[in-house]
Every structure is written in structure tokens, then in C-alpha cells.
Amino acid sequence: MSPTSPALRHQVIRIYKELLYLGRDYPQGYDFFRARLHKAFASQKDLTDEERIRKGIERAEFVKKGG
Template sequence: MFLEKVADDAELLFLGREYPLGLAYFRPRLHKAFAANAGLRDEAAIRRGLERAEFVKKEIEALYYLKRYRTLRKRYVPDA
């Protein structure tokens, strides 16, 4: 379970580079969220935290693809 947490942390940090407000905004909030849950010992609570991390990853990916779509549309579709 510890390795899952570390992997989620690394993936979220990597995805945070493309966060609309930037890594400087995202990184302290990510650290704060993980620090707030550092004391969890109940396996069910840890699982819920990992599920929430997966949800956040999917949301950041969606923001990335939306940003990419809008950029390409501006570039190739006139008057968009």
C-alpha cells in the first residue's frame, strides 16, 4: 500500500506540471493534502484516499486534454 501511495504522489506531481495554474500552485497543495492524510492507519481510510487520488488524476488529465483541444482548435479552425 505504501508503494501505491508513492506511485500516486509521483504521478500527481508529474501531472501537476500541466495544471492550468502551474506547478508552483499545484505542488504545495498536493503536499498539504498528502501531509493531512499521513497519519491514517485504517486500511479502509487509506483505500478511500487512494481512490480520491485516482479521481484527481483523472480530473487533471481531463483538464490537460481540454487545454490541448482548445489550443489545436484555435490554431486550425478560423474564428474559433
Template sequence: RTMANPLRSEVVRLYKNLLYLGREYPKGGDYFRDRLRAAFAKNKSVQEPEKIKELIARGEFVSRELEALYYLRKYRAMKQRYYDDK
């Protein structure tokens, strides 16, 4: 139990970050939140620190992908606003 403790705060931080990013998700925040909750619940029983670190890395990858998606969407919207009216 004590082994997983230092990683627990990392998992909680990741969950909160993904939850925050999920508010802008194209299919809606509720859809994203439900999927996120299910994914975390599915791996709730994982005890090995290495496996937990692996799952955290996967979650961080997902959060970077979401950020990239949002930046791209914002960029496209700005580009359309300024260049498509010619």
C-alpha cells in the same frame, strides 16, 4: 505498521503521478505541488487500510480529472488552429 506497507508503494506511485500531472496545471506547477504536498501531509497519520484505499481512490479520481482537463485543452487548441480561421 506492516499492514500499511503494501499500500505505501501505491501512495508513493499516486503522489509521483499527480506531481507529474501537476506540471501542466493552469495555476502553475508550484501552486499544484504545494497543494498536493499539503493534502498528502494532512493524511499522513491515517493507518486504517480501508481509509487509505479510500484516499487513494480519491487521488486517482483527481488524476483522471486532470488528464481529462489536459486532453480537452489540447483538443480545443487544435480545433482553434484548424477551424477558427474561416
């Protein structure tokens, strides 16, 4: 098992912050959104396969675009 690259870690943190920022206008409230976002990211925290991490980033980008 190799540690994930710092570039991927940076991308994950960046998309998390972007989604968190967008969540301030969420209809059910920011606190609800923040808890759900944290749970979604925390459930993937043990991923080490870089390809699966990239797919997760792509999924988050899709969500960000309102897909």
C-alpha cells in the same frame, strides 16, 4: 495499531508521483500545484486504517482522471 502494509505505502507514493507529474501543466503553475498536493497528502499522513487509506487512494485516482 498495526503498521500499514508496504503495498499500500507503495500505492500512495506511486499516486503522489503520478499527480505530481500531471501537475507540471497546471494552469496556476507547478509550484502552486505541488504545494497544494503536498498539503493534501501531509494532512493524511497519520492514517493507519487500511480501509481509509484505500479510499484516499481511490479519491486520488479519481482526481487523476480529471473527475
